[in-house]
Amino acid sequence: MTGITPAMVPADLGSQLVNLCSMMLLVTSFAIVAQRRLSACVDLFAVQSVFLAVTAALVAFLTGIHHIYVAAGLTILIKAVIIPLILKRVIERLNVQREVAFVINIPPSLLICGALVILAFSVTEPVASIGFLLTKDSLAIALAIVLIGFFTMIARKKAVTQVVGFLMVENGLFLGAAAAAYGMPLIVELGVFFDVLVAGLIIGIYTHRLQDAFDSVDVSKLTGLKE
């Protein structure tokens, strides 16, 4: 990195690189939706977080706003290392069945997610067309990832996959913040990361309790009463 300054990178190439990275985030979201094994879902989420960190670092480098580097580092630490570790331990410890349980099966899920992406692009189109930021296309991708995250939470039964959906929403929000406003103020970002970490921990414990009570982490069982 030494010797390269933002001025040496053409604006066009910079925005292309940001686009490329945010695109990889979207591709990994689709991979998560199409995944049948729980542990692979968690791995893919870690990969997605790495791409998010790279995108954030690129934005930081191209705009010269240095506190985004901190957020990128925290993304790697918390979302690509700590939370996947917690989730993997949950999966291992609880002998959860390793297959993902579906409310909506994979091929229709993919089609719905495709429609969500198109929706996200058409919704943000008026904003993107007047935008001048180098990340303006990422805004649509961020919204698409948020929607796909929500969809994952709705369409998958197990607690672990719902956590992954929740974290995908968070990734989308972070990308959206980087795209729309070149990052939130550092203190807000620290707060968000702390929230996500605590949420990850609480959901991990909650999943344990769920397993204890129902011998399953299928959240649809929560609707039935049991002593």
Next chain:
Amino acid sequence: MTMLQSAGIALLQTAIILGVSPFVVGLIRKVKARLQCRRGANLLQPYSDLAKLFKRGVVVSTTTSWIFTATPYVLFASTLAASVLVPIFLSRVPLSFAGDVITIVSLLTVGTFFLMLAGLDAGSAFGGMGSSREAIVFSLTEPAMMLSIFAVGLTAGSTNMSTIVHNTALLQGIVTDPPPHLMALAALFIVALAETGRVPVDNPATHLELTMIHEAMVLEYSGRYLALVEWASAMKLLLILTLLSNIFAPWGIAIAAHPAALAVGLGVWLIKISGLAVLVGVIESMFAKLRLFRVTDLLGVAFILSLLALVFFYILRGTP
């Protein structure tokens, strides 16, 4: 280009596809063998296999019709015809006026269609099973393949293969148009694995009832018919790998027909093809074959990616 040069280049290109395709198959087998800690057969083994099969006699079931005997020739000829239209080391193919992407895909489809008919023709249980499986996979890969090539065609502004490759080769820069290209590339790569019967979809190395698709269809063939079918499927593999490398990364390809540029283009193409073949070998070793009904999930991903590639083209271009 004079008439004579064009004819020479067209002939050379055909000869190269014919000559190099068994080598690619041998290379993939070698990589797989190495990754399994075996020494593996010689890289030139597929050539001697073909030579052996051509020398052997042919056994044809008495219940077959003309379709069975015609299929190897139809398959071989249609694949060869498609190879004439695909730019390999020169970005503008002499015969490019004869057909565009749709022609190439339809020519490959004709071969597969006849292969499916031939699988049914002999009336054996395996043949019919292979044909029905191939029909499932084929009907799912075809739209993804067309859409992903169209997504790149839109960027280049034409559906003619030569124009696509030529225009993409003229563009400077690392990644020309990231989102559409990347998604189309991912989609076409999955399609390439499915179309050529590689591991996540089909296992080319076994004759197990549960796994075979392509093998089940050609189970009845022997002698020179089998040689033609095998050679044609090797050519199809090489063609699709060439499409993959030349549509998305045509750098180094000869833009004009100078001897030196042609030599460089040929060398670069060989390197790219070898790289892709090694990648296919590694993927085959890393992943298990999917259950047949899970194949739809994988191909669904390919279809959605190629569809999104098209959508992104319009959306990103729509906002200047």
